[in-house]
Amino acid sequence: MQSDNPTAAILVIGDEILSGRTREGNAHHLAQVLNATGFDLREIRVVPDDHDQIVAAIRAFDGSLGGAYDLLFTSGGIGPTHDDITADAVAAAHGTTVEIHDAARALLQARCDRMGTELTPNRLRMARIPVGAALIDNAVSGAPGFSIGNTHVMAGVPEVFRGMVDWLVPRLGGGRPVQSRTIEVRRGESDVADELGVIAAEFPDLSLGSYPYHDERGWGTNLVVRGLDAARVEQAMDQLKQRLSL
Amino acid sequence: MQSDNPTAAILVIGDEILSGRTREGNAHHLAQVLNATGFDLREIRVVPDDHDQIVAAIRAFDGSLGGAYDLLFTSGGIGPTHDDITADAVAAAHGTTVEIHDAARALLQARCDRMGTELTPNRLRMARIPVGAALIDNAVSGAPGFSIGNTHVMAGVPEVFRGMVDWLVPRLGGGRPVQSRTIEVRRGESDVADELGVIAAEFPDLSLGSYPYHDERGWGTNLVVRGLDAARVEQAMDQLKQRLSL
Numbered sequence: 283m284q285s286d287n288p289t290a291a292i293l294v295i296g297d298e299i300l301s302g303r304t305r306e307g308n309a310h311h312l313a314q315v316l317n318a319t320g321f322d323l324r325e326i327r328v329v330p331d332d333h334d335q336i337v338a339a340i341r342a343f344d345g346s347l348g349g350a351y352d353l354l355f356t357s358g359g360i361g362p363t364h365d366d367i368t369a370d371a372v373a374a375a376h377g378t379t380v381e382i383h384d385a386a387r388a389l390l391q392a393r394c395d396r397m398g399t400e401l402t403p404n405r406l407r408m409a410r411i412p413v414g415a416a417l418i419d420n421a422v423s424g425a426p427g428f429s430i431g432n433t434h435v436m437a438g439v440p441e442v443f444r445g446m447v448d449w450l451v452p453r454l455g456g457g458r459p460v461q462s463r464t465i466e467v468r469r470g471e472s473d474v475a476d477e478l479g480v481i482a483a484e485f486p487d488l489s490l491g492s493y494p495y496h497d498e499r500g501w502g503t504n505l506v507v508r509g510l511d512a513a514r515v516e517q518a519m520d521q522l523k524q525r526l527s528l
Numbered sequence: 529m530q531s532d533n534p535t536a537a538i539l540v541i542g543d544e545i546l547s548g549r550t551r552e553g554n555a556h557h558l559a560q561v562l563n564a565t566g567f568d569l570r571e572i573r574v575v576p577d578d579h580d581q582i583v584a585a586i587r588a589f590d591g592s593l594g595g596a597y598d599l600l601f602t603s604g605g606i607g608p609t610h611d612d613i614t615a616d617a618v619a620a621a622h623g624t625t626v627e628i629h630d631a632a633r634a635l636l637q638a639r640c641d642r643m644g645t646e647l648t649p650n651r652l653r654m655a656r657i658p659v660g661a662a663l664i665d666n667a668v669s670g671a672p673g674f675s676i677g678n679t680h681v682m683a684g685v686p687e688v689f690r691g692m693v694d695w696l697v698p699r700l701g702g703g704r705p706v707q708s709r710t711i712e713v714r715r716g717e718s719d720v721a722d723e724l725g726v727i728a729a730e731f732p733d734l735s736l737g738s739y740p741y742h743d744e745r746g747w748g749t750n751l752v753v754r755g756l757d758a759a760r761v762e763q764a765m766d767q768l769k770q771r772l773s774l
Contacts, residue, residue: 297735297737297754298737298739298752299556299559299572300559300569300570300571300572301559301563301569301706301708301754302556302557302559302560302561302562302563302564302569303708303739303752304739305553305556306552306555306556307551309552309574310545310548310551310552311548313545313546313547313548314548315548316548317547317548318548323546323547323548324546324575324576324581325546325573325574325575325576325581326545326546326572326573326574327571327572327573327574328555328571328572328573329570329571330570330571331737335570335571361717361718361738361740362717362718362721363717363718363720363721363724363725363738364721364724364725364728364729364736365728365736365737365738402718404718404719404721404722405718407718407721408718422742423742423747439740439741439742441742442742460547462547462549471607471608471609472607472608472609472648472650472651472653472654473650474609475608475609475610475650475653476650478609478610479609479610482610482611483610489543490610490611491543491544491577491611492607492609492611493544493549493550494607494685495685496668496669496685496687496688501669506544506549508543508547
């Protein structure tokens with residue numbers, strides 16, 4: 283698909299995904315939001331709670347550090363425990379250090395006051411932010427995410443992650459939202475491949491995909507046309523339907 | 529976690545994951561199988577149907593090509609349509625070419641005979657296999673996966689992927705399965721961080737993780753101890769429970 287939208291990558295940080303304990307869902311949610319907002323998501327990477335792997339991925343992705351994409355979003359590893367090492371790794375990748383951030387501390391203190399709890403040293407760990415970073419609002423649980431360079435660092439707990447995405451993404455100024463049309467056919471993928479190939483060649487500016495599935499009635503295929511220009515997407519879908527006699 | 533198990537990575541190939549259309553599940557399934565079979569999954573990467581990105585990822589991962597991990601598993605892009613480019617990319621990464629594979633053609637022909645359909649040129653595309661590769665059995669839909677170097681190439685359709693994993697992984701000779709124990713506490717993560725940190729420091733051979741969640745009753749945390757030695761895992765969990773007065 284031809285696109286001049288800003289490009290993006292997602293870095294998911296956490297042993298629990300690689301151990302099979304948790305089925306990742308944050309990247310899927312953010313993928314939907316980015317496509318709808320006009321960002322071109324080019325890669326997702328899942329790494330363990332390992333300093334060197336996190337630093338390497340940030341440098342490979344963040345365009346402000348010479349990485350491959352305009353923007354990088356991360357999920358996970360910013361909590362209060364020994365294995366929450368994301369803030370330190372992001373700071374290292376961006377050539378800075380981590381300090382207690384005054385505004386973050388104030389947010390945590392205000393939340394503790396409301397809850398009638400104490401701002402313990404563990405809770406205060408969540409105010410450790412790379413020097414120079416801007417905070418990302420957390421409406422769910424107080425402890426903020428942060429942005430530094432083109433890296434946007436968010437929590438792994440799904441409802442907190444979604445809250446941060448809701449706050450952050452509209453502030454980033456995306457490009458043109460992707461337009462998508464789908465039709466479902468009760469045929470195997472190989473029985474529609476010719477028609478799909480012809481339309482794909484005629485519309486090099488669009489992305490045509492075919493997604494086979496199998497259920498109790500046998501094989502079916504979802505045919506998807508995607509692009510930035512709604513009229514072109516409609517046109518391609520109309521021609522595809524004609525060729526398939528639908 | 530200390531482990532001398534073979535290391536592995538998963539490469540998921542497909543625009544539909546990055547567009548947010550499909551929530552990836554194959555990597556999650558394989559992560560569970562690998563951990564239970566004694567493989568140490570170190571990274572998951574999702575890339576689009578893009579030749580260069582696929583080739584780069586295979587070279588970065590496959591140990592037989594100088595990549596970072598012992599084994600690489602891929603999912604997606606081996607169907608009959610124009611955007612199924614995985615076989616060509618794998619061949620390029622391994623310095624070989626793609627040809628119609630006689631045994632693969634025979635499998636597809638036998639299936640077409642059973643179904644009373646024809647082995648069309650599109651269906652025959654699924655017998656295009658890198659020269660030198662060995663086939664991976666597909667009990668669900670006939671078209672085989674394949675292994676070349678340390679790269680194991682499987683389909684993206686979930687039930688086909690699972691069938692291939694069932695056939696393949698027991699043949700790979702893993703190491704020691706990961707032992708895992710979990711307890712749930714009705715406390716926030718910051719209220720158990722000290723105890724968890726102490727046990728983590730005392731058991732450097734194990735992996736200790738904490739996974740907070742939020743529900744109608746407030747915050748809770750799952751505490752997970754993982755390692756290759758069941759007795760050590762039990763010992764760490766017992767000490768953690770004592771410290772938390774559970």
